[in-house]
Amino acid sequence: MPFIQNTWYAAAWSTEITRSLLARTIANENIVFYRTEAGSVVGLTDRCPHRFVPLHLGRLKGDSVECGYHGLCFDQTGACTLNPHGDGQIPRAAKVKSYKIAEKHGVVWLWLGEASKADESSIADFSVLTNPKFRTVCSYLHVQANYQLISDNLLDLSHGQYVHPMFKNAEGPPRFEAEKDPHSNEVWAKFSRPNQLPNKYFQMLGYPKDQRGDHRNFMRWNPPSLLLLDVGMTGVNRPVEEGLSIPTSHLLTPETETTSHYFWAMSRDFRQDEDDLSQELLRVGVAVFDDEDKPVIEAQQRAVNTSELMSLKPVLLHTDGPAVRARRIVEAQLQAEQR
Ligand code: FES
Ligand SMILES: [Fe+2]
Numbered sequence: 001m002p003f004i005q006n007t008w009y010a011a012a013w014s015t016e017i018t019r020s021l022l023a024r025t026i027a028n029e030n031i032v033f034y035r036t037e038a039g040s041v042v043g044l045t046d047r048c049p050h051r052f053v054p055l056h057l058g059r060l061k062g063d064s065v066e067c068g069y070h071g072l073c074f075d076q077t078g079a080c081t082l083n084p085h086g087d088g089q090i091p092r093a094a095k096v097k098s099y100k101i102a103e104k105h106g107v108v109w110l111w112l113g114e115a116s117k118a119d120e121s122s123i124a125d126f127s128v129l130t131n132p133k134f135r136t137v138c139s140y141l142h143v144q145a146n147y148q149l150i151s152d153n154l155l156d157l158s159h160g161q162y163v164h165p166m167f168k169n170a171e172g173p174p175r176f177e178a179e180k181d182p183h184s185n186e187v188w189a190k191f192s193r194p195n196q197l198p199n200k201y202f203q204m205l206g207y208p209k210d211q212r213g214d215h216r217n218f219m220r221w222n223p224p225s226l227l228l229l230d231v232g233m234t235g236v237n238r239p240v241e242e243g244l245s246i247p248t249s250h251l252l253t254p255e256t257e258t259t260s261h262y263f264w265a266m267s268r269d270f271r272q273d274e275d276d277l278s279q280e281l282l283r284v285g286v287a288v289f290d291d292e293d294k295p296v297i298e299a300q301q302r303a304v305n306t307s308e309l310m311s312l313k314p315v316l317l318h319t320d321g322p323a324v325r326a327r328r329i330v331e332a333q334l335q336a337e338q339r
Helices: 147-155 157-163 200-205 275-304 318-338
Strands: 008-013 022-026 029-035 041-045 059-061 064-066 080-082 100-104 107-111 135-143 175-177 187-196 213-222 226-235 248-256 259-268
Touching: 008 022, 008 029, 008 248, 008 259, 022 248, 041 100, 064 080, 135 275, 147 157, 147 213, 147 226, 147 248, 147 259, 147 275, 147 318, 157 187, 157 213, 157 275, 187 318, 200 275, 213 318, 259 275
Parallel strands: none
Antiparallel strands: 008 107, 022 029, 029 041, 059 064, 100 107, 135 259, 175 187, 187 213, 213 226, 226 248, 248 259
16 A cells, blocks of 8 residues: 655654654655754665665764764765775765655654655644644554554544543534535544533533533544644533633554554643643543554454455445545545556
């Protein structure tokens, strides 16, 4: 199963890339990341062209990586700048790929395809992650499943009723509203629970337990698999700004066909100064995503094995519309790149 090349993948949280070498596989490509002395992020093929030892086993020397086996050095452009052997001549083939990288919204974005086609303005809007109006906590999860299974999970939030006790609602699964006027490169999956009592999550966040309100879960998807959930609760028929908003980012990046990187973050516009609440949200996120979603999705991956999900002709429900549309957008881009 190939992966889209000309797109921005979330490669890391900005805070993960330091003056140490970080190895990460993205869409089957082994890459070593680090930060230059000036602070920009570099991504090089994590394989020395001499005897193919991963470069992340070497060390950083200034802005170059010294291979840990025989000492060839590669700079941030991937060019070999030092051969400590013989007459020191640098063989023509001694170079590695340097990937096109952008850093935006506290995320390191990676472009696998042709660098000339990379346009930073096409990175989906995750400015909420660095917007000072919000306090954000973020985390990372490794999942033994294809990234599109995770995207399917997030585009059908009716599962919250069955998988997550914290999100369960006394009055049953949320109401799903199909998109009337879909955008060609964006998908929305809107779930709402109008005029209901808060679930355990909103009670924890401080919404009064006995006060009815409108609860929304509006998920936005952008290719290749970047999701932002506008989630909040406000008084019945009251403006969103009056209530609690806790937009949640889900950046999914394929590692291999059957494993994924899952970067998630919760940004809140209330009780921003409370460190205890930040800790509690991290704990809840781990309980929900790691302990509840992940086992379901990994079991699903084992059940479909290496088959492409749609080729197995799954039963389709009303709430599957957004996930199917997102898969079609990915498929269309893959086909366009293969032509
Ligand atoms: S394997 Fe890298 S220098 Fe030999
Ligand atoms: Fe979930």
